[in-house]
Amino acid sequence: MIGLPQEQRRMMEMSLEKVYAYIDSHTDVFVESLVKLVKQPSVSAKGEGIQECAELVEKMMRDTGLSTKTLHEEKGNPVVYGEIKSQKSDRTLLFYDHYDVQPPEPLEKWMCKPFSGKIANGKVYGRGASDNKGNFVSRLKAVQALLEVAGDVPVNLKFFVEGEEEIGSPHLEPIIKRYKDLFSADAAIWESGGTDRRGRPNLYLGLKGVLSVEVRARGASRDVHSANAPIIPNAAWRLLWALNLLKDKEENILIEGFYEDVLPPSSEEIECLKNIPFEEEETKKELGLREFLQNRSGLEALRTLLYQPTCTINGYVSGYTGKGSKTVLPHEASAKLDFRLVPNQNPTEIFQKLVRHLKRHGFGDLEIIKHGSTEPTRTPVNDPFVKLVARTAEKVYCKKAVIYPTSAGSGPMHLFRNFLSYPVVSAGCSHPKSNTHAPNENLKIKSFIKGSKLIATLISDFAS
């Protein structure tokens, strides 16, 4: 009885060595697949290249040996689903990824075309290279390696690849609810994650929620000469005064009731935070900052980053923004904002509070558009799946895993964690200089390949 698991483990280790060798010897073709996917634009914010990218993702899964389905919801971008059954196990592991990417702007700050998939300095450059096409391809290639080496996968595997993550997954909930059985699993690996500056694997057990809105102000029916300023309303000022009601310069969000549902971190989570090696000085140096906001540092800064809900201006525009000056009085102004939310804040309620707040303060004339939202969620730090993923990552990277009770980022994890009810952990192949959501996004080829090995090992470990 004791001998058998040991024998199994030895067999598995031998088999994994072959899988690693397969991955190493196929680096070039794996990178080629990634480049091909990066070259296909898929900007959900602009509806650019979505259908083409979904088709490419489905083809890549079919070519690997998965059976696939493309799931549509009215108006939404397709979800591409793929699965492969194991002959040996009833357990199921699901991978959540997305094929859509952030808009590539500002274009002038890229050193190459954002959808070129250019290879330079051992990296693949392009919007989506790191977030999240790299993870998707590394996972799919892990499955390919397992199939090629062993002719089977050790557990049932499911790929859930959506196309609206970067705009807040507005059409995901009805799909999850309609295909509840299809997406059943024992656990899920989330899209993001990677290694930190010291090469330690970082695992994330939760996500903040997000609420994306646009606020628009209007004045006269057209722009007028600014000499008319004493009597004609100015949309740029009106929007500015309204936004100023949302947050003060000490970073306090002023919307009535904004903080009332915020859950403080548990004592277990606080303990977890203490073990996170927060790379404070490196981050400041990389971003050219002398201090973080409010001079926070150490555990306080980390706790703020992970547990504080936010109200962020993503951008605004009004009037003349070209060279030099123009004496014009703008008749329209708009701003885009996102709110990052923590358990138990609810994006629908926060939107209502925002609308009420602006109305109460005399700005009921502003147009407030909801672009998308997701709820916050967390998997408990003591869940057995969390421990399994941590052990596997430590084995693959030969470094202690860093466990984040939550990420500062967002995504529709709550639909899997709360509605489909299984543990979800982020474990990916990103790295600190991958410039996610920024110009010159990239993925190190070494990280990409190591990520593939991590997933192959994790599938193997999940079976035992």
Place this chain on the structure above:
Amino acid sequence: MIGLPQEQRRMMEMSLEKVYAYIDSHTDVFVESLVKLVKQPSVSAKGEGIQECAELVEKMMRDTGLSTKTLHEEKGNPVVYGEIKSQKSDRTLLFYDHYDVQPPEPLEKWMCKPFSGKIANGKVYGRGASDNKGNFVSRLKAVQALLEVAGDVPVNLKFFVEGEEEIGSPHLEPIIKRYKDLFSADAAIWESGGTDRRGRPNLYLGLKGVLSVEVRARGASRDVHSANAPIIPNAAWRLLWALNLLKDKEENILIEGFYEDVLPPSSEEIECLKNIPFEEEETKKELGLREFLQNRSGLEALRTLLYQPTCTINGYVSGYTGKGSKTVLPHEASAKLDFRLVPNQNPTEIFQKLVRHLKRHGFGDLEIIKHGSTEPTRTPVNDPFVKLVARTAEKVYCKKAVIYPTSAGSGPMHLFRNFLSYPVVSAGCSHPKSNTHAPNENLKIKSFIKGSKLIATLISDFAS
């Protein structure tokens, strides 16, 4: 002694009839000249087409029979100067015009290309058609008509045509000071003015000053993912909080000492205001407004428009402003503002007060750039030249002239009125729907031709 002036007057009237006939019969070629000038872009804010436009203006003056000079100041756009001496009189009338125009943006709101000079609905369309190429051409054509009909001009005439009016005439002062004698005159006609909705000629005796600035905020060294918002400074918020310190939503400018040099209108000016038929309802209707700012109306709104200094956002931009949403945290933000100033506010002092105010409130890190400035000025309502221009305008338009003690607009009038020390009155050929500084700027051909007749008559009356 009584007979002679009567005889002179009769001769002049006969002569003017011939001048009017000449103008009427040359409408098509006059319009052609205007179209040619409008077709030449001359955007001083962008340095676009300046040299070419200055050369065209000089050629047009030479072709009319004026002797010309192009005056340069280091860095500044050229001033084109033209003059013609009279055989009959020592008196001199100067015309101030400018050949530069506002930027044409937003381009998508034009019904034709902004430098097309398209003729439609009895109007010439194009940036600069009304402000101020139309006035310049109508004046030059008046001189042409006088010369063609009488072979001489009744007084000495000078044309001062600059190329930086739309950016606050930053290099004009040294030119005025260096060529003080060249620009000596007994009176000047300013660039703007026209008729109101009821066809009454409007005369303006003063201008507000203006101070154009740009304010820039910076955060990290690049844009980052908005998930970092709890700890990374956001330039968009920082700029917004700084601008919010400049004006409250009741339109009070909050810069310390901003109002301290403001001169209230004299009792004569107040009397003048009462005679101004303020076209309140028409303006509101045209601009789709239910109310003016602060619900002001009637004399109060008019007095506010003409006598209240302002702080206007001309435009701002930061981060992502495209379609949909983008979860980005912007690292830079900028805004353009203009301040309209009244006697005795001084733009240099106001700039210093602005810088001090922002620094005092914790925003010393912002970059504040001065784009240009001019001082406010006024010619007294009881000046004899004012009375002369009013009488002439009433004769030409057959309607009572409306005298504005000051315009709500700006320009370098103070250099002529205060430094060169002669009375200055605005009398032009614009009309209320000419869309000055806005898309679809235009000039009615009828107004343009009538403007030419006004100037011919004025030159003639100025001689007597």
